[in-house]
Amino acid sequence: MQQILNLLASLNNQANYRTLSPQQHKDVEIYLNQKWLLNLASNDYLNLASDKNLKESFLDSEIFRKNCFFSASSSRSLSGNFEIYAIFEELLESLFNKKALLFNSGYHANIGVISRLNNLKNVLFLADKSIHASHIDGLKSFHKTHFKRFAHNDMQSLTHLLDKYHHHYEAIFILSEGLFSIEGDFAKLHSLIALKKHFKNVYLYLDEAHSIGSFGDNGLGLAQNLNCLEDIDFLILTFGKAIGSVGACVLCNQVFKEYFINTARSLIYSTALPPLNIAMSYFIFSKLPYFEENRKRLKALSLNFKSSLEQLELFEILGDYNILSIILKENQKALFFQQKLQEYGFFLPAIKPPTTAKNRACLRISLCANTPQEKLEIFIKNLIKINNEYLSEYKK
Ligand SMILES: Cc1ncc(COP(=O)(O)O)c(C=O)c1O
Known part of the structure; x- marks a missing residue:
């Protein structure tokens, strides 16, 4: 005490x-x-989130009536995987042309995904100095983590680390945010992609918690706006900010999606979000162009x-x-x-x-x-x- x-x-x-x-x-x-x-x-x-008309039109909708469950009562891995989960994931997949996997929050998504990438052999993480705490917690979940930080949005500092380490690791994951949550500046996405292409064994992990909904064509965020979605290997979206709901997803390829379904502890060992909340996120996402x-x-x-x-x-x-x-x-x-x-x-x-x-x-x-x-x-x-x-x- x-x-x-x-x-x-x-x-x-x-x-x-x-x-x-x-x-x-x-x-x-x-x-x-x-x-x-x-x-x-x-x-x-x-x-x-504070729009009363929007709330009413959700409450009047078919999607609300069909999914009016206040608890999923189980993890998605057991009996919590209500139909609306797949419906929303399919919508996200059609918008971002990647496989989608929903998590209970951005925090759950980052610790779940990063900790499993971290469990792979011979991998290094290079994280922007200003990256969100949930990334750091994902990295700290294993003692053997190999991880370095580069100065915030500083491509010289990142290039230096890539030059130094890229021969020593099978894969290097660069962690960045679309719009940084404290500094409020955008990632230098074109430069990050150029580095990824130059070094070959590099993967890009981009968290768009603060740019999804509020920025870009139809509110689809920075990577979509710069037309470089295909160069992002892991795209994190969260729904508790501009989307006015709760939850998050990772967009990635099929193999990684299955790997996370099978190993991400924050997905497996937590009760899934209530179907009602998934329905709300789906409802907003399908209306994003109207905002x-x-x-x-x-x-x-x-x-x-x-x-x-x-x-x-x-x-x-x-x-x-x-x-x-x-x-x-x-x-x-x-x-x-x-x-x-x-x-x-x-x-x-x-x-x-x-x-x-x-x-x-x-x-x-x-x-x-x-x-x-x-x-x-x-x-x-x-x-x-x-x-x-x-x-x-x-x-x-
Ligand atoms: C960049 C970033 N990622 C993830 C999160 C966590 O998202 P959530 O609030 O859905 O847990 C936040 C929350 O502030 C954030 O700023």
Whole structure:
């Protein structure tokens, strides 16, 4: 017990202590500590999860009626593999021209798939420094893992590792994200593909958790948008963000799909998602082309907001699309800004190490299609005010 208390006290001292407060949600707002705030921390990028009309049309649909089970009551490997699983996988296969395998979440998909690739003999993983924790947990599930990290989106650093190691391994897996969840920048996909082709024994693993639905033609993500789906060996999609549902899938070839069905522990040893949720993801996916207006709004809002933040010339700003990060460096400063912004009516998290690198604490802003432009203008004014308050309080 003393060990745990010491650990919690040390997190507290580093301004890194997490708490879970009860919340309510209404459209783009969140109710927290007796106040409605603009939610700048949601991944409901197209505002589908909060769309009442969409919810009603799902509840009126045949697909809802046929799949209205609130539990699958078993793993997919036993009696949990309801018909809707195959129907949704077939839809994904037709859209991405690969075999699809559904998992309960992005976390389950990444640890399930990566840990099984990791179990193969003589393989090396090269992971972008900013890769999501679920990739790292997949890699850490075996002691013998061979894995190196390259500097974030730095093709020189990756090339150096490939040059050095490609002769020593039968296969090398490069792990990257389509749109990075903290930095908000896109993967350099053309360069990654050129490296894969150059070194031959290289496979590309791309997690599109933050780009599926919200980006690209018909919302099908970065790889589809750049017309290079066939060069991606493992494509991860998650459904709890822009898709407004829950769950995830890996898209890969038939042999790998069967390998994962037979060995991925997060698939085999967990009750499958309720058919109702699979039906919801299917329903949204089959309607993705109709949300073009939401994507257009999201893009315009994001470009506009980024340019306003940059014009302040007060902070380093990261992000290519709707995820933007304001780099504040020290945990204390990031928390100061978070608390002040909350007082002014905005909810957004300060992201600190270990999620970020040391001394790279930031405010992560995720914009959604319905985020009101006028509120973002107020946000900018408040940011200037808070920066002045911070300077007068801490930098006297
Ligand atoms: C890049 C990335 N992959 C996977 C996940 C996990 O997905 P899920 O929330 O469905 O478990 C996340 C979640 O934040 C993520 O950012």
